[in-house]
Amino acid sequence: xxxxxxxxTEISVVEKEDVTLDCVYETRDTTYYLFWYKQPPSGELVxxxxxxxxxxxxxxxxRYSWNFQKSTSSFNFTxxxxxxxxSAVYFCALSEGNSGNEKxxxxxxxxxxxxx
Amino acid sequence: xxxxxxxxSHQVTQMGxxxxxxxxxxxxxxxFYWYRQILGQKVEFLVSFYNNEISEKSEIFDDxxxxxRPDGSNFTLKIRSTKLEDSAMYFCASTRDSxxxxxxxxxxxxxxxxx
Numbered sequence: 001x002x003x004x005x006x007x008x009t010e011i012s013v014v015e016k017e018d019v020t021l022d023c024v025y026e027t028r029d030t031t032y033y034l035f036w037y038k039q040p041p042s043g044e045l046v047x048x049x050x051x052x053x054x055x056x057x058x059x060x061x062x063r064y065s066w067n068f069q070k071s072t073s074s075f076n077f078t079x080x081x082x083x084x085x086x087s088a089v090y091f092c093a094l095s096e097g098n099s100g101n102e103k104x105x106x107x108x109x110x111x112x113x114x115x116x
Numbered sequence: 117x118x119x120x121x122x123x124x125s126h127q128v129t130q131m132g133x134x135x136x137x138x139x140x141x142x143x144x145x146x147x148f149y150w151y152r153q154i155l156g157q158k159v160e161f162l163v164s165f166y167n168n169e170i171s172e173k174s175e176i177f178d179d180x181x182x183x184x185r186p187d188g189s190n191f192t193l194k195i196r197s198t199k200l201e202d203s204a205m206y207f208c209a210s211t212r213d214s215x216x217x218x219x220x221x222x223x224x225x226x227x228x229x230x231x
Binding site: 101108 | 147149158160164172205211220
């Protein structure tokens with residue numbers, strides 16, 4: 001069965017600090033997809049990134065970067081030079097199978113607070 | 117950019133009443149989903165729908181729940197006889213297909229409050 005663990009329940013950092021959100025996943029499938037979503041205080045779910053299990057290249061998008069390591073079943077998310085607008089709950093999610101259309105299994109989320 | 121739209125944004129219902137949550141997925145999408153999030157908890161999968169039938173459902177999705185795509189644009193979630201524990205945020209999502217490399221796009225959610 002698939003499972004996503006986000007061990008950090010809450011993190012607070014001072015603005016401009018870097019912060020890494022951890023995500024560890026479990027799956028028996030060899031093909032799967034990993035995701036990060038942001039949930040700001042307004043409540044909607046904002047898609048940030050999707051990676052498939054065959055692509056272990058790290059990705060950078062502006063201040064955001066993701067480190068995918070199959071050897072440790074981790075897909076960590078780093079925000080560089082954090083800003084107050086980054087304050088939100090961040091969810092890591094897993095989708096098994098090669099279609100990319102299977103259900104998402106979410107972690108419990110990490111509440112990130114950026115202190116001005 | 118096309119969006120998934122959900123109505124209403126907030127629904128208040130008496131326990132035992134039926135409620136229908138509505139979603140309009142992105143127009144060329146083929147796969148549809150409902151998820152729920154109890155306040156302060158994680159997002160949980162309820163059901164997926166493709167080609168006019170349920171493709172997968174979770175343990176949460178019992179006989180009290182049903183989904184329908186009545187007219188080719190709307191995708192609804194019905195709860196027949198609501199319970200207090202059904203109070204949650206309900207998210208609709210859609211995606212096109214595996215070839216378009218698209219993630220699931222989520223609506224802004226409907227907050228359901230059962231009194």
